[in-house]
Amino acid sequence: MQYEPTIGLEIHVQLSTASKMFSGAATAYGGTPNSQACAVDLGLPGVLPVINAEAVRMAILFGLAIDAEIAPRSVFARKNYFYPDLPKGYQISQFELPVVARGHLDIATEDGETIRIRITRAHLEEDAGKSLHEDFHGMTGIDLNRAGTPLLEVVTEPDLTCASDAVAYMRALHTLVRYLGICDGNMQEGSFRCDANVSVKPIGSTTLGTRAEIKNLNSFRFVERAINYEIERQVELLESGGKVVQETRLYDPDRDETRSMRSKEDAQDYRYFPDPDLLPLDISKVQIDAMRELLPELPRAREQRFEHTLGLHHADAVNLARDRAVADYLEATISAGGDPRSAANWILGEVFGAMNKDGMAISEIPVKSEMLAELLSAVSDGTISGKIAKEVFEAMWQGEGRAREIIERRGLRQVNDTGAIMAFVDQVIAANPEQVEQLKSGKDKVLGFLVGQIMKLSKGKANPQQVNELLRQCIFD
Amino acid sequence: MDNSSPDIEAIARLARLAIDPNDVPQYQDAMQRILALVAQMNAVDTAQIAPMGNPHDLGAALRADAVSERDNSAAFLALAPATENNLFLVPKVIE
Amino acid sequence: MEYTTIAQMSAALAAGTVSSVELTRAVLDRIGQLNPELNAFITVTPEQALAAAHDADRQIAIGKHGKLTGIPYANKDIFCTQGVRTTCGSRMLENFIAPYDAGAVERLGTAGMVAVGKTNMDEFAMGSSNETSYYGAVLNPWDKGCVPGGSSGGSAAAVAARMVPMATGTDTGGSIRQPAAFCGISGLKPTYGRVSRYGMIAYASSLDQGGPMALTAEDLALTLGAMAGHDGRDSTSVTRDAEDFTRLLDTSLAGLKVGVPKEFFAAGLDAEVGEAIESAIGVLERLGARRVEVSLPNMSLAIPAYYVIAPAECSSNLARYDGVRYGYRCSDPVDLQDMYVRSRSEGFGNEVKRRILVGTFALSHGYYDAYYGQAQRIRRLISRDFANALAQADVLVGPTTPSTAFRIGAKSSDPIEMYLCDVYTTAVNLAGLPGASIPAGFDNGLPVGMQLIGKAFDEATILQVAHQFQQATDWHQRAP
Numbered sequence A: 001m002q003y004e005p006t007i008g009l010e011i012h013v014q015l016s017t018a019s020k021m022f023s024g025a026a027t028a029y030g031g032t033p034n035s036q037a038c039a040v041d042l043g044l045p046g047v048l049p050v051i052n053a054e055a056v057r058m059a060i061l062f063g064l065a066i067d068a069e070i071a072p073r074s075v076f077a078r079k080n081y082f083y084p085d086l087p088k089g090y091q092i093s094q095f096e097l098p099v100v101a102r103g104h105l106d107i108a109t110e111d112g113e114t115i116r117i118r119i120t121r122a123h124l125e126e127d128a129g130k131s132l133h134e135d136f137h138g139m140t141g142i143d144l145n146r147a148g149t150p151l152l153e154v155v156t157e158p159d160l161t162c163a164s165d166a167v168a169y170m171r172a173l174h175t176l177v178r179y180l181g182i183c184d185g186n187m188q189e190g191s192f193r194c195d196a197n198v199s200v201k202p203i204g205s206t207t208l209g210t211r212a213e214i215k216n217l218n219s220f221r222f223v224e225r226a227i228n229y230e231i232e233r234q235v236e237l238l239e240s241g242g243k244v245v246q247e248t249r250l251y252d253p254d255r256d257e258t259r260s261m262r263s264k265e266d267a268q269d270y271r272y273f274p275d276p277d278l279l280p281l282d283i284s285k286v287q288i289d290a291m292r293e294l295l296p297e298l299p300r301a302r303e304q305r306f307e308h309t310l311g312l313h314h315a316d317a318v319n320l321a322r323d324r325a326v327a328d329y330l331e332a333t334i335s336a337g338g339d340p341r342s343a344a345n346w347i348l349g350e351v352f353g354a355m356n357k358d359g360m361a362i363s364e365i366p367v368k369s370e371m372l373a374e375l376l377s378a379v380s381d382g383t384i385s386g387k388i389a390k391e392v393f394e395a396m397w398q399g400e401g402r403a404r405e406i407i408e409r410r411g412l413r414q415v416n417d418t419g420a421i422m423a424f425v426d427q428v429i430a431a432n433p434e435q436v437e438q439l440k441s442g443k444d445k446v447l448g449f450l451v452g453q454i455m456k457l458s459k460g461k462a463n464p465q466q467v468n469e470l471l472r473q474c475i476f477d
Numbered sequence B: 001m002d003n004s005s006p007d008i009e010a011i012a013r014l015a016r017l018a019i020d021p022n023d024v025p026q027y028q029d030a031m032q033r034i035l036a037l038v039a040q041m042n043a044v045d046t047a048q049i050a051p052m053g054n055p056h057d058l059g060a061a062l063r064a065d066a067v068s069e070r071d072n073s074a075a076f077l078a079l080a081p082a083t084e085n086n087l088f089l090v091p092k093v094i095e
Numbered sequence C: 001m002e003y004t005t006i007a008q009m010s011a012a013l014a015a016g017t018v019s020s021v022e023l024t025r026a027v028l029d030r031i032g033q034l035n036p037e038l039n040a041f042i043t044v045t046p047e048q049a050l051a052a053a054h055d056a057d058r059q060i061a062i063g064k065h066g067k068l069t070g071i072p073y074a075n076k077d078i079f080c081t082q083g084v085r086t087t088c089g090s091r092m093l094e095n096f097i098a099p100y101d102a103g104a105v106e107r108l109g110t111a112g113m114v115a116v117g118k119t120n121m122d123e124f125a126m127g128s129s130n131e132t133s134y135y136g137a138v139l140n141p142w143d144k145g146c147v148p149g150g151s152s153g154g155s156a157a158a159v160a161a162r163m164v165p166m167a168t169g170t171d172t173g174g175s176i177r178q179p180a181a182f183c184g185i186s187g188l189k190p191t192y193g194r195v196s197r198y199g200m201i202a203y204a205s206s207l208d209q210g211g212p213m214a215l216t217a218e219d220l221a222l223t224l225g226a227m228a229g230h231d232g233r234d235s236t237s238v239t240r241d242a243e244d245f246t247r248l249l250d251t252s253l254a255g256l257k258v259g260v261p262k263e264f265f266a267a268g269l270d271a272e273v274g275e276a277i278e279s280a281i282g283v284l285e286r287l288g289a290r291r292v293e294v295s296l297p298n299m300s301l302a303i304p305a306y307y308v309i310a311p312a313e314c315s316s317n318l319a320r321y322d323g324v325r326y327g328y329r330c331s332d333p334v335d336l337q338d339m340y341v342r343s344r345s346e347g348f349g350n351e352v353k354r355r356i357l358v359g360t361f362a363l364s365h366g367y368y369d370a371y372y373g374q375a376q377r378i379r380r381l382i383s384r385d386f387a388n389a390l391a392q393a394d395v396l397v398g399p400t401t402p403s404t405a406f407r408i409g410a411k412s413s414d415p416i417e418m419y420l421c422d423v424y425t426t427a428v429n430l431a432g433l434p435g436a437s438i439p440a441g442f443d444n445g446l447p448v449g450m451q452l453i454g455k456a457f458d459e460a461t462i463l464q465v466a467h468q469f470q471q472a473t474d475w476h477q478r479a480p
Helices: A053-065 A163-179 A220-239 A285-293 A299-308 A314-321 A324-335 A340-358 A369-380 A386-397 A403-410 A418-431 A433-440 A445-457 A464-476 B008-014 B024-043 B073-077 C006-015 C020-038 C046-061 C103-110 C153-160 C177-183 C217-227 C271-286 C299-320 C336-347 C350-363 C369-392 C415-422 C426-431 C459-472
Strands: A003-014 A076-080 A090-094 A100-108 A114-126 A130-136 A139-143 A150-156 A192-202 A212-217 A248-252 A257-260 B087-091 C041-044 C072-076 C114-119 C166-171 C186-189 C209-214 C257-261 C290-294 C395-399 C435-443 C446-454
Touching: A003 A163, A003 A220, A053 A100, A053 A114, A053 A150, A053 A163, A053 A285, A076 C299, A090 A114, A100 A163, A114 A163, A130 B087, A163 A192, A163 A220, A163 A299, A192 A220, A212 A220, A220 A248, A220 A257, A299 A314, A299 A324, A314 A324, A314 A340, A324 A340, A324 A369, A340 A369, A340 A386, A369 A386, A369 A403, A386 A403, A418 A433, A418 A445, A418 A464, A433 A445, A433 A464, A445 A464, B008 B024, B008 C350, B024 C299, B024 C350, B024 C369, B024 C415, B087 C336, C006 C020, C006 C217, C020 C041, C020 C046, C020 C072, C020 C114, C020 C153, C041 C153, C046 C114, C072 C153, C103 C114, C103 C166, C103 C217, C114 C153, C153 C166, C153 C177, C153 C209, C166 C177, C166 C186, C166 C217, C177 C186, C177 C435, C177 C446, C186 C217, C186 C459, C209 C217, C217 C435, C217 C459, C257 C271, C257 C369, C271 C290, C271 C395, C271 C435, C271 C446, C271 C459, C290 C369, C299 C350, C299 C369, C299 C415, C299 C426, C350 C369, C369 C395, C369 C426, C369 C446, C395 C459, C435 C459, C446 C459
Parallel strands: A212 A248, C072 C114, C072 C166, C257 C290, C257 C395
Antiparallel strands: A003 A150, A003 A192, A076 A090, A100 A114, A114 A150, A130 A139, A139 B087, A192 A212, A248 A257, C041 C114, C166 C209, C186 C209, C186 C435, C395 C446, C435 C446
């Protein structure tokens, strides 16, 4: 019997609001434990939740970006269960009436096909706190700083059929939420967390198999490995006559396996009911239209425009469109006069290299887009060679000024004068008779050596194409 | 609606309450009386009526996204039965 | 003490005849005398009270005071009061010192009132007799063998015994009105959303409302003026223009239509109570009001619906009492579940546990629609009934309770009997309307209360009827 997998993903997107979903405490990561947990977050007697307007706006923006229905009226509901990181003994979430319903995200599979993943719903809820299990004399420590942080839970239909598509979807969603400015996407800090529902069924069957839920996957790599492991595990189980149990599992990256969680939610009855402290959330057409005006060009559209309109290679278009700030930088460079392909190469090469070395985000780098454009034009108009340009770039990065200033100050202008170059060529031919003979007798590699000598003599400033031409002329003509 | 009597012990588990086995019959009895009282609701057909949560049928009020709370952890932790290193302590949670 | 009402004390303070410190001392003395027996107070705060009284006197001296400045009062122990123990009548919060003030308490403080302590109540506001309090029962000052009513029994007794001129209460199914009736005082449950619920420990969120308990309609109006108002920290709190609730007090009742729902006079009503209320309605008619017969056809469904909605909401609201961050934690818990179960089972009393169980069941899988869903639909039916009745009348009147105060221990065995005390009051909470109880007579030495129900946000008309009634009668001036 051959089996095929069915996968659905539930991704918790932590919204990048300044304050919490239902209180005015700060959401910044990494504070002293419990320093950002106010009375409302702690569930003290008598406190009440109040909805964060920005979280609602972010949810609307997301819904529009995935072509979804924005509910004109949605309801916050209580999900009741006991756990120490859940201060009120219930989580405020949305159940029957979520704010966003029925959207989709188109993704590119490994084979380059485009498939549409249906998104069932996205709803607003609050995050729980954290349990620290290091030994406090056999006790567990609870930090409620994270309790109350706004989450948008995005749920797909079980439309995914392999781990790599699941990762592609996850990446596309990650890019999208960062594009929209609603989430910083920092997976190490827990801003973007994935639960995967995995089941297998006989090929061609229309009945879905029993699924297992793998919780809290916080890297693309782990998602792929965990899903693949789980598929294999379930197939083996079924093939040996066993049954898949509906349960929650955790992925152990050290052993590369999924394990059944000792249930904190065994046969849980969450007793959802509309939260009587919060009235229904009404969203008007006017509000939705206002948010629609704020939608940026979405990642996929931008990627396609980079490829088809700007003429970039597909892989480059993908890499440059992935981060909105980078894409903006590219387009600003082009607006300032840079050639698209050169700009693309420089950004992917020198700019990214320097950024990574110094650990900077593109918004922080010293070489602004107009400065890069100026450098690119100095290369394209022959003022300097590509190689010298790298030296100029480094100087710009160190804050020495703009491209043209540096070129003048350091005397880096390319030598284009044929006469001057001929002088260098003659000098090198005269100084290297052996190599000249070797070249004449067919050893092409020696050309490189001779060119190198000429470049050295000219302190790198001779126009390399001219050097090549003139050298050949002298030797072979 | 299921007419069999509710399992008091199962409900108590959901609510994290312990009912002394000797008291279970008493709770069971009280529960049954209350459910009999409540069953009077079914005298009316409400199929065409919308549920009412808030008596004024109002919509939610929203607040601006601003940080309005400062660190008050010392005061809050002082209320707790057990704390260490600014954390609330509970008996170990096994996962 | 010669002054018993806020209005009297206010006038005397303004005239300089008495100081706030003197009033406060007199109040504290009287509490010291009477409380050991009546048990109306759980906590008395003499130092804070006197400090506030000194401040009030300073304000009065420089002419920067309002009608309520310097007047002593008490808060039901369900309101969080900063730096002061707030128990909610429960062992669960026996040592809980609230780190903040409730919104309503802040407002009364801003108005210059002097808080003297926290009054006793049924545990977590669940009860109609103040017998479920962990801190002992409260005695009815009219007959110490009888209950004062509940859950605001301590506040009612404190006012009836003239310990304080006003005490705050909360009302979810009748918990201000019923004890006001049993203790022969005036009590008002405002329209839902009028008074902030922030810092008012939640029992049933969609029904709870805080309000004043005092000796006269005028005092209720003055107090409501300070307590009411939008609070951004409570999403269910309504925004309305500032209002003077005393504005109609002196307006004649001529032409006012008083609706009398026939369901309030059906089987179950004590004959003597019925007669007293009929006489009281007669007084209103003599004052110029016109009696209109109305009907609330679905009234009998109010108690069943209430006993689904309130326990359901409370089962969730009380989940936060888990021994983790504050409140009672059992000793030497073996593991986490043991800590939860023992802390909650030892911290809560039986009535609270019963309601949590009912509520948990009503929300559980497979039962939600038949119970909670159905109750919410009944709620809309009841609301419509009131809207229809109030389209034909300006206020509705009837008895607050089917009988006068019962003996302590008389209704402890069957919870249903206790629940039926609230038969005339609960529907008002379900509809979110304002309701008041004022003294309207006696039966065998025990007070009888008349309930007045108004249109949404029309407390002023209820207070007008109450005040005019109190100008023509003296029930409210009788003291135990």
